[in-house]
Amino acid sequence: MDFSPQTEPDQHAAFAQALAGFTRGRPVTVLCHFDADGLSAGALFARGLARAGHEPALRLVGRGEDPWSAEMGRELADAAPGGIVATDLGVRRDPLAPGVPTVLVDHHVPQGLPDGQTTVVTGYGQDPTPCSALLAYRCLAGVTDMDPDLWLAALGTIGDLGERAPFAELAEAKRRHGAKLLREATSLINAPRRSASGDATPALHLLMKAKGPGEVVSGEHPETAILQAARGEVKAALEEARRAPPRFAGQVALVQCHSPCQIHPLLAQSWAGRLRRNVVIAANTGFRPGRVHFAARTATDTDLVAFLARHAPPGAAGPAYGQGHRQASGGALDVEGWALFLGGVGFRGMG
Numbered sequence: 101m102d103f104s105p106q107t108e109p110d111q112h113a114a115f116a117q118a119l120a121g122f123t124r125g126r127p128v129t130v131l132c133h134f135d136a137d138g139l140s141a142g143a144l145f146a147r148g149l150a151r152a153g154h155e156p157a158l159r160l161v162g163r164g165e166d167p168w169s170a171e172m173g174r175e176l177a178d179a180a181p182g183g184i185v186a187t188d189l190g191v192r193r194d195p196l197a198p199g200v201p202t203v204l205v206d207h208h209v210p211q212g213l214p215d216g217q218t219t220v221v222t223g224y225g226q227d228p229t230p231c232s233a234l235l236a237y238r239c240l241a242g243v244t245d246m247d248p249d250l251w252l253a254a255l256g257t258i259g260d261l262g263e264r265a266p267f268a269e270l271a272e273a274k275r276r277h278g279a280k281l282l283r284e285a286t287s288l289i290n291a292p293r294r295s296a297s298g299d300a301t302p303a304l305h306l307l308m309k310a311k312g313p314g315e316v317v318s319g320e321h322p323e324t325a326i327l328q329a330a331r332g333e334v335k336a337a338l339e340e341a342r343r344a345p346p347r348f349a350g351q352v353a354l355v356q357c358h359s360p361c362q363i364h365p366l367l368a369q370s371w372a373g374r375l376r377r378n379v380v381i382a383a384n385t386g387f388r389p390g391r392v393h394f395a396a397r398t399a400t401d402t403d404l405v406a407f408l409a410r411h412a413p414p415g416a417a418g419p420a421y422g423q424g425h426r427q428a429s430g431g432a433l434d435v436e437g438w439a440l441f442l443g444g445v446g447f448r449g450m451g
């Protein structure tokens with residue numbers, strides 16, 4: 101794909117121009133991903149657009165939902181918004197809703213580039229690469245006063261890139277609020293995405309209510325207790341899963357768990373830190389009925405995307421199989437496909 105990285109002035113100009121093309125007098129639909137970066141970006145757009153005189157309508161895109169699905173297309177067409185802002189949800193070629201002016205604000209590898217009615221603001225290719233919340237903050241700061249919401253940009257940045265990410269906005273937020281408070285708020289906002297329900301609605305409500313990170317953690321809003329419970333649930337599930345010893349076939353270490361929580365990436369990550377000569381695969385048979393979800397991580401030179409492509413079970417691997425990058429990949433297979441995969445990797449009589 102022919103793609104050249106955008107500069108910050110490019111991003112400002114693209115966003116301002118797209119916003120000017122929105123139909124006034126109609127609400128603006130804001131679609132966001134459900135991790136700390138996506139939620140913070142969504143809250144930033146909702147707050148900033150309202151301040152700039154628009155009427156934002158937030159729509160969280162939850163676990164298992166595809167913003168480019170036919171269902172979402174119908175929902176957007178029915179809402180007939182004056183414009184759409186979709187953030188932290190990727191960049192693809194097709195329009196989200198034909199005929200509706202749209203801006204995609206994102207930092208993942210673009211899967212295709214749209215034309216015409218869809219504007220792309222992406223951090224992809226920029227060094228250092230800003231996350232979605234930071235892009236949201238910067239885009240809106242060109243349009244309205246965003247200073248009171250700087251902490252939201254920091255939450256998203258810490259969520260995706262860690263508290264040492266080299267951005268002036270993050271440094272300023274740490275100076276104002278302290279790294280510890282921002283870290284704790286980020287951890288709470290990120291908790292629901294791995295819980296059994298996967299429902300991040302309370303996290304988004306809390307980000308819309310709170311005037312700062314102190315209000316996210318204080319407990320003065322009822323959502324905080326819900327987020328704490330989600331975090332506790334995930335922690336307990338991970339601790340339980342970590343007791344199972346890995347099994348080995350050549351270079352591959354396999355850890356299995358059975359949990360409704362999305363703990364397989366955390367489990368793979370934690371074993372990859374200990375088994376530094378192995379490709380670690382953590383499989384979760386309890387996440388979706390009839391499916392085996394797995395995460396692969398490694399500290400070795402093995403390219404996991406190539407490894408998984410080499411071992412793809414014929415006919416069973418869908419589009420979600422083997423995405424990601426060299427050191428972090430994964431997928432989901434049905435039970436038969438999983439048994440084939442395990443056999444191919446060298447585990448006999450399992451599955």
Ligand SMILES: [Mn+2]
Binds near residue numbers: 188231232
């Ligand atoms: Mn992100």
